[in-house]
Amino acid sequence: MERAVDRYLQHLVVERGLAANTLSAYRRDLARYVEFVQQVADPPVAPPVDDPTLVQAAHVSAFVRHLQRPVDGSPSGAGLSARSAARVVVAVRGAHRFWALEGLTTTDPAAEVPPPTPGMRLPKAISVREVTRLLEAPDPSTPAGLRDRALLEVMYSTGARVSEAIGLDVDDLSAAVRGASDGEDPGLPFIRLFGKGSKQRMVPLGRPAVAALDAWLVRGRPELSAKGKATAAVLLNARGGRISRQTAWNTIKAAAERSGLTEEGVEVTPHTLRHSFATHLLEGGADLRVVQELLGHASVTTTQVYTLVTADSLREVWSTAHPRAR
Template sequence: MSPDTGAGRPAARSSRSAEEELRSTAVGRAIGSYLQHMAVERGLARNTVDAYRRDLLRYARFLAASGRTDVTAITRHDVTAFARSIVEGSDGAAALSVRSAARTIVAVRGLHKFWALEGLTGSDPASDVHPPMPGKRLPKAISVNEVTRMLEAVPLDTPTGLRDRALLEFLYSTGARISEAVGLDIDDLSLERIPANGPDVVRLFGKGSKERLVPLGSYAARALDEYLVRGRPGAAAKGKGTPALFLNARGGRLSRQSAWTILKAAAERAKIDRDVSPHTLRHSFATHLLEGGADVRVVQELLGHASVTTTQVYTLVTADTLREVYAAAHPRAL
């Protein structure tokens, strides 16, 4: 399909009508100059410029409703009022999410900076107006009981069941990402205890191929041993000798999508009614360790986080748990 047919037409018409609306006012024409600068001098893609146009057209409408017909009359109060209005939807348009509102305010800040540099205004009223910060998305963890139900819901009477149980036990035991688990080769495992009385260990390769050694719990080690003895050989005989630890039915390396399907199927069998994501067992691993008293820096190393700041989001989860327990148990909490 050529670019000027089909789905491309409505977008083009929408862009033209927005341009016409902007050209109808002095503020809109000044915004048009900025958009031209973005397209021509900065070479931004058309879709990016169109997104800026939509955001700034909303700003132009807000200014017009506020009686601002000259760019030199716009104040910091106008900018902050606009920022508030797009989150609340009080300007007559749909309320934006925090992330979308942040993108819009970034566009407004760029606009005012351009006007000030070009001499259209004597100052920049948006210079210290910051976009709203997205709230931290807390990792979704499930309880120890739910993890146990999920793991025990996998039948062990087939080679596929042995593989699925070994995979899920492995994910929860090590906190590995699904991509790390399916990327494992047999040689990355050490089922010889190091030291002799310690836990098994596994070598994981995280983001940027950064290597780390992670202990492997006894439940996961037993599940892997059962899979390696009674499950994997049959699948391997159908393949071409891949060194991958987890194999699909054709003897090739298990894909990330297939591993995600295994996780979802186990959650459904266990009748877990929460949303389960590819990271569910990783999040549960970290949360349960911290609830058990593990130091956050130890959990950082186990997860392979470059910064402890990334790991500290899990402490918010455990703090929520503490508050819930306190509210339920303390006689004078509520």
């Protein structure tokens, strides 16, 4: 089983060009599956096996049940939600499909097993007023504060994922952004983001974000850059290296606390600014296809979930404002 999994992962790297984080998730999910069919399975219906040619639909079905069964201190359950279990099953189904196509197996037992159906989970956005409070929370009198404000402004202005924001290099900023401090009108600046599967997209940057980046690049970044080795990264940590996902998460958490949003019970996560970016664009009349391109979604179906959020907002406004709503 391990050799078959390695061959599939190699295929994902070479032929599909999966991002490192996605590949790591596939590796973890398939390791969980291999351990199950080798040791646990569901005797006598689906006894443990160590060869992909011996895997039956009953093994895959037993694994799906195992993923969602509550944890009770034994190997009987993994306690995953339907959404998390469905993600794992996607990896399993992809592996079995690949093995069948490559001739490693004669059948695809996973094709007969549907993944769990996760419930609809609407993305959580915060209001424009709350976003403004969050963006203004960092202290611009310190290099770290300038960096944190630049990070938050870029994420809200572009809808960037955390990994995309921390992965920015100076060369990913258009000349209009890098030259904003020259006193000339920067026009409509862009930044280049690398999304899932290393897919590139160019996203416009608003003037507040340009100003925050300019302040960081001119007054903050040189001081931190001097503490480390030369790096092309836009956002640096205290040692002069590229900031990590954890640093970005801590920045957002600290800004939420400093702004008072946490105390008010407003949940703010690294994805909150991305969700708010999309929701506010649609509420402002942006075309769904444009929002899809800006977010870097491969399918417009993924973006359509935000229309449900704005519909909920419209219903709420209507129910409180229309004289015949009640």
